[in-house]
Amino acid sequence: MDIIAKLTALGLSLPAEPPKPGGLYEPVRVIGNMAYVAVQFPLHNGKLAYRGRLGAELTTEEGVLAARYCALNVLAQIHKHVGFDNIVGLNFIEAKMLTTEGWNDFARVLDGASGLFLDTLGEAGRHARSLSGAHSLPMNAPITLTTTFTVR
Amino acid sequence: MDIIAKLTALGLSLPAEPPKPGGLYEPVRVIGNMAYVAVQFPLHNGKLAYRGRLGAELTTEEGVLAARYCALNVLAQIHKHVGFDNIVGLNFIEAKMLTTEGWNDFARVLDGASGLFLDTLGEAGRHARSLSGAHSLPMNAPITLTTTFTVR
Amino acid sequence: MDIIAKLTALGLSLPAEPPKPGGLYEPVRVIGNMAYVAVQFPLHNGKLAYRGRLGAELTTEEGVLAARYCALNVLAQIHKHVGFDNIVGLNFIEAKMLTTEGWNDFARVLDGASGLFLDTLGEAGRHARSLSGAHSLPMNAPITLTTTFTVR
Numbered sequence: 123m124d125i126i127a128k129l130t131a132l133g134l135s136l137p138a139e140p141p142k143p144g145g146l147y148e149p150v151r152v153i154g155n156m157a158y159v160a161v162q163f164p165l166h167n168g169k170l171a172y173r174g175r176l177g178a179e180l181t182t183e184e185g186v187l188a189a190r191y192c193a194l195n196v197l198a199q200i201h202k203h204v205g206f207d208n209i210v211g212l213n214f215i216e217a218k219m220l221t222t223e224g225w226n227d228f229a230r231v232l233d234g235a236s237g238l239f240l241d242t243l244g245e246a247g248r249h250a251r252s253l254s255g256a257h258s259l260p261m262n263a264p265i266t267l268t269t270t271f272t273v274r
Numbered sequence: 275m276d277i278i279a280k281l282t283a284l285g286l287s288l289p290a291e292p293p294k295p296g297g298l299y300e301p302v303r304v305i306g307n308m309a310y311v312a313v314q315f316p317l318h319n320g321k322l323a324y325r326g327r328l329g330a331e332l333t334t335e336e337g338v339l340a341a342r343y344c345a346l347n348v349l350a351q352i353h354k355h356v357g358f359d360n361i362v363g364l365n366f367i368e369a370k371m372l373t374t375e376g377w378n379d380f381a382r383v384l385d386g387a388s389g390l391f392l393d394t395l396g397e398a399g400r401h402a403r404s405l406s407g408a409h410s411l412p413m414n415a416p417i418t419l420t421t422t423f424t425v426r
Numbered sequence: 427m428d429i430i431a432k433l434t435a436l437g438l439s440l441p442a443e444p445p446k447p448g449g450l451y452e453p454v455r456v457i458g459n460m461a462y463v464a465v466q467f468p469l470h471n472g473k474l475a476y477r478g479r480l481g482a483e484l485t486t487e488e489g490v491l492a493a494r495y496c497a498l499n500v501l502a503q504i505h506k507h508v509g510f511d512n513i514v515g516l517n518f519i520e521a522k523m524l525t526t527e528g529w530n531d532f533a534r535v536l537d538g539a540s541g542l543f544l545d546t547l548g549e550a551g552r553h554a555r556s557l558s559g560a561h562s563l564p565m566n567a568p569i570t571l572t573t574t575f576t577v578r
Contacts, residue, residue, distance in 0.1 A: 144381045149402070151402040211455075229449040298544060299552075300553060303553050409560055
């Protein structure tokens with residue numbers, strides 16, 4: 123698989139199993155020509171790789187790595203539930219972050235995810251996005267990613 | 275109607291009229307093969323059934339019931355503006371909650387809505403979802419739900 | 427162009443160039459029959475027209491104007507990257523706002539954007555929407571708008 127090879131070249135790999143849903147929902151809802159990927163967390167080997175607020179407990183650099191873990195989990199969900207060959211393209215990323223009040227590195231952190239999608243999916247990884255600071259996130263995660271893909 | 279009967283069996287019923295929009299928007303925007311349902315609140319008989327923060331003014335159990343009221347209002351909007359026979363399926367739920375800082379029962383609260391969609395719509399009610407804590411919500415509502423459906 | 431004329435009649439005009447993305451994403455992702463417009467800020471002539479929290483540094487009236495700037499930037503993105511003639515309609519608006527705790531003029535502020543879409547796009551501008559208070563937003567913007575359009 124081309125995308126797996128691209129990840130390897132970046133020193134990355136997909137988790138053996140993508141994170142399982144923590145409630146009564148699907149990890150990926152495929153319907154019509156759309157795949158709705160449920161919110162992904164910066165989980166690595168079954169636990170949060172980072173926890174806390176950007177600008178306080180975590181640096182911007184750690185935020186970038188957290189965003190990349192979220193993106194890896196998105197790719198793992200797509201690999202398992204859709205298949206890379208079946209995607210037309212990534213549509214949109216919605217990111218929520220835990221931040222302190224003065225902190226303003228939203229775009230740099232989210233580029234950790236956006237860049238990984240571009241590096242692995244190429245043209246198909248182009249996307250629009252939105253981002254905001256949340257008051258609270260499950261498990262005190264510093265960032266979450268919600269994504270949709272167009273599929274065939 | 276099958277779904278109405280399922281609600282009755284659960285001891286629930288749709289409001290006679292779904293909540294009216296509080297601004298210059300549509301309660302449901304049907305376009306192409308999609309129905310975008312505007313944000314729904316835990317309204318019951320025209321007023322908020324619950325108000326305040328989960329973990330402070332409200333318990334998790336009250337949050338579950340608030341989530342269920344939101345879901346009932348989604349179903350009422352679909353019933354009126356689309357018709358249950360015209361839906362292919364629920365795509366996605368986006369939930370926002372008012373919470374205290376330590377609180378972490380996001381998934382349990384949202385299962386109050388997810389479970390109701392599954393219990394009433396069956397396979398068509400399967401969905402992906404996202405959830406986060408908001409700094410503030412209109413009317414100090416503890417939870418809001420935004421949903422999209424694929425329709426024929 | 428009809429829509430440009432309608433803006434002129436309202437005393438408004440599109441920016442010469444829509445805001446450029448501040449990261450590794452597309453201003454508008456057109457894929458299938460959808461156009462996903464990246465988050466828009468109340469930018470005017472390249473800088474934020476308003477900054478800070480609604481209910482503290484900013485009044486509701488200033489929030490309405492900020493929402494309108496966001497909507498103007500959405501229209502500018504669509505004009506440049508899709509073309510008004512190619513839209514079937516606006517689907518959905520997701521608004522995030524910076525607010526104080528007691529503040530509750532969400533709907534009035536967002537009507538500043540919703541009203542502009544209706545005034546310019548007519549029937550095609552009808553939409554559902556969602557809105558919430560964020561803990562933090564890039565550049566301390568008081569409001570952001572994320573929108574999707576159905577296109578041909």
